[in-house]
Amino acid sequence: MNSYLKNWLWRSLTILVLLGIVAGLWIATKRIDYTWRWNRVPQYFAYHSEDIKTVDFDGLITKIDKKGDLTTVTVKNAISGETSSFIIDTETANVSVDEYLMEGDTVGSTREWKAGPLAHGLWVTLWISAVASVIGLVIGVVTGLCRVSQNLTLRQLSITYIEIIRGTPLLVQLFIFYFFLGTVLNIGRLPSGIFALGIFAGAYVAEIIRAGIQSIPKGQMEAARSLGMNVPQAMIYIILPQAFKRTLPPLAGQFISLIKDSSLVSVIAITDLTKSGREVITSTFAVFEIWFVVAFLYLILTFSLSQVVAWIERRLAVSD
Amino acid sequence: MIKTVDLEKIFVVRDQVVRAVDGITTHIKSGEVVVVIGPSGSGKSTYLRCLNGLEPLTAGHVHIDGIDLANRKTDMNKVRREVGMVFQQFNLFPHKTVLENLVLAQMKVRKRSRKEAEKKGRALLDKVGIPEKESNYPSQLSGGQQQRVAIARALAMDPKVMLFDEPTSALDPEMVGEVLEVMKQLAREGMTMVVVTHEMGFAREVADRVLFMDYGKLVEEGTPEHFFTEPQEERAKLFLRQVL
Numbered sequence A: 001m002n003s004y005l006k007n008w009l010w011r012s013l014t015i016l017v018l019l020g021i022v023a024g025l026w027i028a029t030k031r032i033d034y035t036w037r038w039n040r041v042p043q044y045f046a047y048h049s050e051d052i053k054t055v056d057f058d059g060l061i062t063k064i065d066k067k068g069d070l071t072t073v074t075v076k077n078a079i080s081g082e083t084s085s086f087i088i089d090t091e092t093a094n095v096s097v098d099e100y101l102m103e104g105d106t107v108g109s110t111r112e113w114k115a116g117p118l119a120h121g122l123w124v125t126l127w128i129s130a131v132a133s134v135i136g137l138v139i140g141v142v143t144g145l146c147r148v149s150q151n152l153t154l155r156q157l158s159i160t161y162i163e164i165i166r167g168t169p170l171l172v173q174l175f176i177f178y179f180f181l182g183t184v185l186n187i188g189r190l191p192s193g194i195f196a197l198g199i200f201a202g203a204y205v206a207e208i209i210r211a212g213i214q215s216i217p218k219g220q221m222e223a224a225r226s227l228g229m230n231v232p233q234a235m236i237y238i239i240l241p242q243a244f245k246r247t248l249p250p251l252a253g254q255f256i257s258l259i260k261d262s263s264l265v266s267v268i269a270i271t272d273l274t275k276s277g278r279e280v281i282t283s284t285f286a287v288f289e290i291w292f293v294v295a296f297l298y299l300i301l302t303f304s305l306s307q308v309v310a311w312i313e314r315r316l317a318v319s320d
Numbered sequence B: 001m002i003k004t005v006d007l008e009k010i011f012v013v014r015d016q017v018v019r020a021v022d023g024i025t026t027h028i029k030s031g032e033v034v035v036v037i038g039p040s041g042s043g044k045s046t047y048l049r050c051l052n053g054l055e056p057l058t059a060g061h062v063h064i065d066g067i068d069l070a071n072r073k074t075d076m077n078k079v080r081r082e083v084g085m086v087f088q089q090f091n092l093f094p095h096k097t098v099l100e101n102l103v104l105a106q107m108k109v110r111k112r113s114r115k116e117a118e119k120k121g122r123a124l125l126d127k128v129g130i131p132e133k134e135s136n137y138p139s140q141l142s143g144g145q146q147q148r149v150a151i152a153r154a155l156a157m158d159p160k161v162m163l164f165d166e167p168t169s170a171l172d173p174e175m176v177g178e179v180l181e182v183m184k185q186l187a188r189e190g191m192t193m194v195v196v197t198h199e200m201g202f203a204r205e206v207a208d209r210v211l212f213m214d215y216g217k218l219v220e221e222g223t224p225e226h227f228f229t230e231p232q233e234e235r236a237k238l239f240l241r242q243v244l
């Protein structure tokens, strides 16, 4: 009971400190006369687009058929006698039967929600990261296996790859991929960016996988071999599943990094979340709001990933 | 069944040359139970591991059912499925249930159907006395139970020979008996066995022959009666005084 109360006191203190920081930021922006326009942010996620339907001929409305939210308006061309139908939202319908419409007159309109640039950017970041993660995982597992292989050439090649990738900045790699490989191999900016990210992550994944494989006691391989399994079988059924379980936390960290690092692809003009944020800012000047929102969106992505991983870890823990 | 001719295994670690197995010639007949004893570091494990090709030979030959392991064309995986091995540290697969431990290699190596493999697995768990643990994970079993599962796992491959490397050395004393009991039963059923152990009682009771190793060499060999009552070699006498 006592410790329970004590915990609550500390928790309240945490909240108090966080609120203090927020208040401090708020006061700081007050002093530079920044006007917050949070209300302008939502429209960049999704907006209601209105598609106005007009007639491109003169004609007479012959029929209005209301069906729930949608209404079909039938107009008869005054000259040719042909009829055309327009489907509009019922609430926008303010025409009546036998009304005569001139060319360019409005019949009504349909409205629909459209994804704004931030939602679009979020989606791009999400799928770029997902594809790059898969590429990184495949490259990483293969390289990690080469790294522990008996074959000297495979070992040396994998070490070379790992050292080059880990020893150079991702930003520079992105430029090389985009300007050099993109031009030489004639691939677009999107594949260039995704491959650069995947190959970058692969080098780190390889080291994680290598450490994971080497952390499995030698006896496991020997037991598998003594049962007549060959090396690939022993790897696939015995070593890798155990290594995967042990490397899940560092792998998750790597993929979380990948999501964050993907923001760099905005420099080669891929419209990911970061680039979308920059574009929205040029039209709204809501600099602070948008960057906070962008940061928050990245946080949602990384947090969701770590929750998924925690769930997998709990599932795998049954054999402990 | 198993013939070794001038078997040699040399480890070189940083210019240090260790002659772990130094010219051993033996013949182990089908159905025979051979117990290998000797001081720690005398090369018993290495000898055993040469018999199923876990250690590549430096020189000499190992013939299993007429197949020479020293021949580069020999398919080691084919040989190993005929030679079961039980380790001091059990080496069960921790991410698989007990039954899965028994089923996996049957399916992947012997190409048995799951149904067939599970049937065999259950029968063997019954035989080693833990039928109720099939869906447990190894970590939920006692040491003695884990070692019995490991024996069952090796038996599931229908091996012609079973190798045991100090199967009871990692066990708490009260669990040694249950594992030895399973091994005795196997011996009674006529399994060919090579057992490295410090359990002299087991050697006396079950062994057809005792091999005494020291410094990688086969120093003395004979029936248990001979070996335990009138050993000829000085080193064997010294060793027996220490362990008995």
Ligand SMILES: Nc1ncnc2c1ncn2[C@@H]1O[C@H](COP(=O)(O)OP(=O)(O)O)[C@@H](O)[C@H]1O
Pocket (backbone or CB within 6 Å): B011, B012, B013, B018, B019, B020, B038, B039, B040, B041, B042, B043, B044, B045, B046, B047
């Ligand atoms: N993988 C290895 N690398 C280097 N030396 C080894 C290796 N395995 C065993 N040895 C050496 O070989 C000798 C015999 O070892 P081992 O066969 O394990 O003896 P025992 O099982 O009788 O205790 C020891 O001196 C040991 O240090």
Ligand SMILES: [Mg+2]
Pocket (backbone or CB within 6 Å): B044, B045, B046, B166
């Ligand atoms: Mg040993």
